Amino acid sequence: MIMKRNRMTRCGIVLAVCVSALSFAVAVPLLAAEKVTVFAAASTTNALTDIGKLFADQKMGEFTASFASSSTLAKQIESGAPANVFLSADVKWMDYLADKKLINPATRMDLLGNRMVLIAPADSTLGKVEIAPDFDLAKLLADGKLAMGDPDHVPAGRYGKMALEALGVWSGIEARVARAKDVRAALALVERGEAPVGVVYATDAAITDQVKVIGMFPEDSHPPIVYPVALVAGAETAVARSFLEFLKTSEARTIFLKYGFSVH
Secondary structure, eight states: OHHHHHHHHHHHHHHHHHHHHHHHHHHHHHHHTTEEEEEEEGGGHHHHHHHHHHHHHTTSOEEEEEEEOHHHHHHHHHTTOOOSEEEOSSHHHHHHHHHTTOBOGGGOEEEEEOOEEEEEETTOSOOOOOOOTTOOHHHHHTTSOEEEEOTTTOHHHHHHHHHHHHTTOHHHHGGGEEEESSHHHHHHHHHTTSSSEEEEEHHHHTTOSSEEEEEEOOGGGSOOOEEEEEEBTTOOOHHHHHHHHHTTSHHHHHHHHHTTOEEO
16 A cells, blocks of 8 residues: 555656646747847937837837847848847848848838938037038048948948939048948947048937037938838747837837937
8 A cells, every 4th residue: 555655656746747847848938939039220229229128118028139230130130040020221121131031021111211411529620511412521521531331231321322422422532431330330430539520310410419410411312211120030929019019109109209210
């Protein structure tokens, strides 16, 4: 009788361990599903960080983000980086992933707009500049460099180059461009006084008191600046869908507007 009771006890312990292990195995993916990872253009850093905090504070899910140039992020997603949401600073890199079937096209939407501006250090003696065809950008640079995102990879740099080409001044300053890895790096060059002038988004200039806007590029000097967003194919979790919807709420809109974006 005692041996039988011992065998039953051992069986109960084994069963409990198995049930516990099964519960843990089930719990892990559930916990993972509560986290959303967003890959977003560097220019959205401040706004999206605030929105992500609000999302998390409302107990809607854990938010984590990676901010860089849209090209860098698109390439990382192509290489299998674990992103749920991609927010690009231009259509080109969203199309790049769409062509490779790496986003869910049904979830894609145009979210934001922006403007291009010319900036100088806050203590610069440079005053307001009328940005018009053939304006003397070389004179503004003196013996310095023009800070901007690398036009070959960074959307802000690409828009800046197109604007300067349309205005007829690109060829005269092309060799004097300091090509930054993203728009925030270009901003930093001007903030530190390492470049006398820079081309960035209006939203980037608005987040710091270390630079001043000396000119705004005409909107017709470059294509409209559009920020599309979409879920990454194969990573469309419930919390990722919730975050995408949250980006369209009045709360998120208020934050985007606060940082100077236009909202579609």
